[in-house]
Amino acid sequence: MFLSLATLVRYRGLILSLVARELKARYRGSVLGFAWSFINPLLLLLIYSFVFTKIMPNETPDVKPYAVFMFCGILPWNWFATSLSDAAGSLIAGGNLIKKVLFPAEVLPIVSVLTNMVHFFLGLPILVFFLLISGHYPPLSDLIWFPVAVLVELIFTCALALILSALAVHFRDIRDILANIIMLWFFATPIIYPWFQPNVQRFKWLFNLNPFTHLAVSYQEILFFNGPFGHWKWLLALGVLSVLLFLAGYWLFDRLRDSFAEAV
Amino acid sequence: MTAAIELVNVSKIYRRYGGKQFSTLKSALLQRSIMRDLQPGETFPALTDVSFKVPKGSTFGVIGRNGSGKSTALKLVAGITKPTMGTVLVDGRVSALIELGAGFHPEISGRENVFINGIMLGLTKRQIQDRFDDIVGFAELSEFIDAPVKTYSSGMYMRLGFAVAIHVDPDVLLVDEVLAVGDEGFTHKCLDKFSEFRRRGKTVLLVTHSLGLVETLCDEAVWLDAGRVEAEGDPKRVVGAYLTAVEEGEQELMAATTAKAVGAVEEVETTAAPASPPDMFKAAEGRWGSREVEIAQVALLDRSGEPSFVFHTGEALHVRLKVRAHHETDDFAFGIGLFNADGVCCYGTNTYVEEMSPERLSGDADVTFAIDSLDLVEGTYKLDVAVHKRDGFPYDYHRLLYTFRVKSRTKDVGIYRPQHRWTFSPNVRFTR
Numbered sequence: 001m002f003l004s005l006a007t008l009v010r011y012r013g014l015i016l017s018l019v020a021r022e023l024k025a026r027y028r029g030s031v032l033g034f035a036w037s038f039i040n041p042l043l044l045l046l047i048y049s050f051v052f053t054k055i056m057p058n059e060t061p062d063v064k065p066y067a068v069f070m071f072c073g074i075l076p077w078n079w080f081a082t083s084l085s086d087a088a089g090s091l092i093a094g095g096n097l098i099k100k101v102l103f104p105a106e107v108l109p110i111v112s113v114l115t116n117m118v119h120f121f122l123g124l125p126i127l128v129f130f131l132l133i134s135g136h137y138p139p140l141s142d143l144i145w146f147p148v149a150v151l152v153e154l155i156f157t158c159a160l161a162l163i164l165s166a167l168a169v170h171f172r173d174i175r176d177i178l179a180n181i182i183m184l185w186f187f188a189t190p191i192i193y194p195w196f197q198p199n200v201q202r203f204k205w206l207f208n209l210n211p212f213t214h215l216a217v218s219y220q221e222i223l224f225f226n227g228p229f230g231h232w233k234w235l236l237a238l239g240v241l242s243v244l245l246f247l248a249g250y251w252l253f254d255r256l257r258d259s260f261a262e263a264v
Numbered sequence: 265m266t267a268a269i270e271l272v273n274v275s276k277i278y279r280r281y282g283g284k285q286f287s288t289l290k291s292a293l294l295q296r297s298i299m300r301d302l303q304p305g306e307t308f309p310a311l312t313d314v315s316f317k318v319p320k321g322s323t324f325g326v327i328g329r330n331g332s333g334k335s336t337a338l339k340l341v342a343g344i345t346k347p348t349m350g351t352v353l354v355d356g357r358v359s360a361l362i363e364l365g366a367g368f369h370p371e372i373s374g375r376e377n378v379f380i381n382g383i384m385l386g387l388t389k390r391q392i393q394d395r396f397d398d399i400v401g402f403a404e405l406s407e408f409i410d411a412p413v414k415t416y417s418s419g420m421y422m423r424l425g426f427a428v429a430i431h432v433d434p435d436v437l438l439v440d441e442v443l444a445v446g447d448e449g450f451t452h453k454c455l456d457k458f459s460e461f462r463r464r465g466k467t468v469l470l471v472t473h474s475l476g477l478v479e480t481l482c483d484e485a486v487w488l489d490a491g492r493v494e495a496e497g498d499p500k501r502v503v504g505a506y507l508t509a510v511e512e513g514e515q516e517l518m519a520a521t522t523a524k525a526v527g528a529v530e531e532v533e534t535t536a537a538p539a540s541p542p543d544m545f546k547a548a549e550g551r552w553g554s555r556e557v558e559i560a561q562v563a564l565l566d567r568s569g570e571p572s573f574v575f576h577t578g579e580a581l582h583v584r585l586k587v588r589a590h591h592e593t594d595d596f597a598f599g600i601g602l603f604n605a606d607g608v609c610c611y612g613t614n615t616y617v618e619e620m621s622p623e624r625l626s627g628d629a630d631v632t633f634a635i636d637s638l639d640l641v642e643g644t645y646k647l648d649v650a651v652h653k654r655d656g657f658p659y660d661y662h663r664l665l666y667t668f669r670v671k672s673r674t675k676d677v678g679i680y681r682p683q684h685r686w687t688f689s690p691n692v693r694f695t696r
Contacts, residue, residue: 014383021380025371028412100363101384102343261345262278 004106004254011104015111022115034122041078041123045071045130062225063194068130072223073191073216075127076149079120080157080212081182086112087161088168088175095264105260106253109165113157117150131223142222142229149218152239156211159246166253169263191216214238267355268436268467269318269341274350276311276336276491310336311491313350318484320355321465323458325478325485325499327506333491334471338362338438341469356435356467359385365425370414374405377413378428385432395431402453403427423450430457437461440471455481475503511574514669518573518644521667525549549665553658557596557625557651561586564647564668577672577681581638585631585649592626596659600633601648602640603664610640610679616654639681642672 027033049067052058058066087109097103131138168174189212190200200207207213214234221229311333318324326334339345340352342360367384368377378399382392392399400406403423413421430437439458458481461468472478478485478499485499487506495505528549566572567580575581583600599614615622647666652658 013389017380017383017389021369021372021376024376025369028371096363096366097384099344100360100366102358102360103367103384258346261339 007104011107015107018111019114023118037119037122038126041126060194065134068134069224070192071127072220075120075123076153076215076219077191079116083113083116083157083161084164085178088164088178091165091169091260092264098260098264105257109161110158113161136224138223145222145229149235152235152242153215155246156242159242159249162249162253166256169260189213189216211238266320267317268320270353272315272351274311274314274347274352277307277309277348279307309491314493316486316496318467318469320467322483323462323468323481325482326471327478327485328488332488334488335440338440338471342438354436358436359429359432359434360438361429362440364422368413371412374409374413374424381428387432399427399431436467438469479503515573518667518669525665550663553660555660557589557659559585559649559651559660559662560588562649562666574669574671575638577670578637581635583633587629587631587651589625594622594624595653596622596625597652597654598631599650603646605644608679640670641676641678641681642670644669
């Protein structure tokens with residue numbers, strides 16, 4: 001298995017060019033092209049702003065503007081959620097490669113995750129812009145945690161992507177179930193409501209069991225809220241868990257690898 | 265000589281799909297049978313105990329009918345699938361021309377696809393850069409290389425895929441029936457490329473239905489049938505053995521076709537005998553007549569007098585009829601008609617038009633229609649046989665009930681082959 005992991009490093013050139021291909025192909029033929037990577041999150045932000053300031057004004061103290069707060073959680077969530085749904089179908093979509101070419105299958109789900117990570121990065125300038133004009137200047141001592149949070153999310157997402165993609169080859173239902181689970185998971189994570197709300201705190205232990213709670217809260221504390229980043233222990237714990245999950249996921253993927261060429 | 269590829273007692277068993285396979289996660293979870301279901305239930309052996317060795321620097325052909333396991337063997341050598349039992353050893357870098365352009369993305373340009381495809385096949389960016397012009401030149405696509413691949417015709421797509429794969433510069437090249445990708449010119453270029461490979465001492469494993477190619481290109485060949493090695497060694501011998509087997513298969517098929525046609529007619533016969541002939545110009549199978557004189561048996565005999573269903577152009581073909589006259593008659597004629605697969609009458613005659621005056625026919629008799637040299641082009645033919653009165657009133661008419669096949673070394677076309685020869689003035693010359 002560690003031998004296979006080493007091949008993953010060897011294939012980094014392939015992974016990078018596939019990510020580049022996905023990005024290029026994604027907007028090929030559209031008039032605005034790459035601008036969509038900025039426009040999509042911008043439109044999303046405007047919709048949330050409108051809803052939560054005009055339709056359903058949220059008066060939670062300390063959380064102003066509310067839309068920008070939500071955006072801190074939604075951007076990483078979108079990366080996570082889209083990666084998983086892309087990855088679940090990646091082996092099936094790439095069936096031709098697996099069946100007809102000697103091709104390291106694990107590259108496909110990982111490319112899904114990395115492609116969406118690039119979209120996440122492209123959304124960040126929009127977030128930063130609105131953070132700055134609404135007067136949120138995160139201190140440097142917080143910002144150094146940002147790459148850590150991204151790394152933890154990357155490993156966590158890759159782990160789940162490997163597991164889902166491998167299982168989805170054998171159980172096609174996973175792709176349909178997944179859309180619903182992701183929806184449920186989104187509302188079960190403190191993204192569109194703040195973590196310190198009394199109603200959330202009442203079920204704190206339950207929320208603590210949700211791994212993405214700690215990612216969302218970390219992003220919010222790092223980017224939106226002033227003051228020291230207090231959630232780092234949880235973030236690091238999740239990091240360790242993610243690495244273990246990744247190894248387990250890779251092991252599972254490796255076990256099922258030989259069945260892909262036949263089952264896809 | 266060392267082996268570039270070696271298969272040792274290789275078996276490959278595929279799971280069959282459909283039937284009682286689990287198809288949902290739910291059922292698998294409910295019945296707690298995931299692990300059991302992941303074990304193969306109903307299986308299909310694609311290869312059984314196959315061993316062969318491809319020496320380094322040789323060109324090796326794999327032949328066999330559809331579904332004989334040729335492509336499975338190639339996939340095992342390429343490492344795409346793993347053998348269920350046995351070992352596959354490959355020495356050197358492998359490039360497989362199995363599915364050309366499998367990794368192409370339709371939305372991006374040919375240029376970008378060349379790079380990504382090259383990387384997938386194990387080249388570095390640098391190496392692709394160096395070979396890029398060769399690749400595009402070989403594919404004859406320099407005009408269109410910056411257009412998205414989705415705008416390519418399937419021929420262009422295949423050519424580009426072929427060009428990339430062949431420029432990977434492998435030690436072992438696996439080719440699966442891909443020479444049909446281009447026009448004549450491109451095919452020749454591909455063959456030249458293979459020859460270049462051979463000169464440089466690379467190994468080529470060629471899976472093909474083109475037996476001529478195997479005979480001319482390959483140093484050795486193996487014939488797979490139903491997942492087993494039937495013959496191995498000299499390509500001429502292996503191809504010969506394969507062709508003989510194919511012929512035997514066709515014999516059986518023709519025998520079955522004839523038996524079925526005759527059988528079907530017999531069945532109709534017992535229920536309602538159509539005494540009058542249907543439209544003579546419609547090529548429908550059937551049997552009719554008064555049966556006062558009956559054709560009890562029809563046999564096609566080859567030159568040694570053995571019943572056969574496959575004949576070669578120029579050989580003898582004898583049609584032997586066993587006739588039974590239920591009462592003595594002095595008004596009779598025997599006829600024969602030869603139809604090709606399109607239902608075109610190639611030849612028809614009877615004893616009356618050949619001015620043989622009938623005198624007497626009684627009891628059991630043998631009638632043989634002998635063709636000394638079967639001058640027909642390759643194809644499947646059907647036979648009419650009949651015994652009737654001089655005015656055409658049928659005693660027993662068998663329409664298109666007997667099927668046989670003609671094989672030819674020459675790929676000439678038409679309805680029949682006149683005996684012919686070519687002559688030339690001395691300034692026209694041919695090699696050989």
